[in-house]
Amino acid sequence: MRDKTESMTSVSAADGAHAQKRTSSFDVSAFIARNLQLLPVPGLQDIQLYTAHSGSRLSRLGGTDPDAPAPYWAYGWGGGAVLARHIAENPHLVRDRRVLDLGTGSGLVAIIAARAGATSVVAADIDENAIAAARLNAAANGVELDLLRADLLDGPPPSVDMVLAGDLFYDEALAKRALAFLETCRAAGIDVLIGDPYRAPLPKERLHCISEFSVPDFGLGGDGSEARAGVFSLATVPDL
Ligand SMILES: C[S@@+](CC[C@H](N)C(=O)[O-])C[C@H]1O[C@@H](n2cnc3c(N)ncnc32)[C@H](O)[C@@H]1O
Numbered sequence: 363m364r365d366k367t368e369s370m371t372s373v374s375a376a377d378g379a380h381a382q383k384r385t386s387s388f389d390v391s392a393f394i395a396r397n398l399q400l401l402p403v404p405g406l407q408d409i410q411l412y413t414a415h416s417g418s419r420l421s422r423l424g425g426t427d428p429d430a431p432a433p434y435w436a437y438g439w440g441g442g443a444v445l446a447r448h449i450a451e452n453p454h455l456v457r458d459r460r461v462l463d464l465g466t467g468s469g470l471v472a473i474i475a476a477r478a479g480a481t482s483v484v485a486a487d488i489d490e491n492a493i494a495a496a497r498l499n500a501a502a503n504g505v506e507l508d509l510l511r512a513d514l515l516d517g518p519p520p521s522v523d524m525v526l527a528g529d530l531f532y533d534e535a536l537a538k539r540a541l542a543f544l545e546t547c548r549a550a551g552i553d554v555l556i557g558d559p560y561r562a563p564l565p566k567e568r569l570h571c572i573s574e575f576s577v578p579d580f581g582l583g584g585d586g587s588e589a590r591a592g593v594f595s596l597a598t599v600p601d602l
Pocket residue numbers: 431434435437438439440441442443464465466467468469470471486487488489492512513514515527528529530532536
């Protein structure tokens with residue numbers, strides 16, 4: 363497993379402070395392997411992910427840090443699910459291409475891209491626990507990912523052919539930054555696909571819906587309820 367986690371310099375100061383509050387002896391990977399269940403992904407039965415359940419005690423991961431990131435990586439999100447389903451059904455979209463999975467969480471979209479024949483897959487997230495989970499999930503599904511703990515949104519377009527963003531438009535401020543970054547990527551000739559269950563901050567007016575699925579979304583309460591979710595490309599010329 364290639365892992366760029368240690369070499370990152372672009373993690374925010376807040377993230378760094380958070381990392382310091384965690385005792386160095388706490389082994390997040392061991393915690394995930396012990397406390398979460400490796401379960402098949404609905405609609406993608408040959409993929410298994412470490413998934414939270416009622417006894418997972420995920421609150422332990424944050425320790426005493428009130429700013430600890432929410433454990434998004436432990437749940438199934440409609441945006442990642444729809445993107446993963448679309449790529450599984452259309453593997454030519456990523457085959458022989460360099461892919462970035464932006465906001466990888468569990469790593470689901472990255473794993474599907476690797477399975478579909480991408481040349482390389484960078485799985486990026488700002489949450490160190492997500493990186494640990496994505497590493498375990500990649501290994502469980504027999505794929506190689508380049509794991510990157512970083513916030514790429516204020517930087518230049520990455521050296522990839524395709525950026526995939528599953529469920530990254532759940533917060534207004536983040537959605538603005540994500541859209542600006544993805545439009546920069548698009549202007550640089552990089553293909554962009556977004557998966558989202560029509561959350562409020564999704565900039566629908568800037569997107570073309572190319573596919574829809576009904577998929578489970580933890581945002582609906584975690585009872586397996588399904589949401590209508592879309593796969594979107596960016597409009598060619600942003601209406602600025
Ligand atoms: C709702 S989860 C979706 C995870 C995954 N893509 C999926 O659909 O299952 C959003 C993820 O985006 C990550 N994230 C938030 N802001 C980010 C940023 N600026 N850069 C990279 N990842 C970010 C979060 O840590 C979280 O893991």
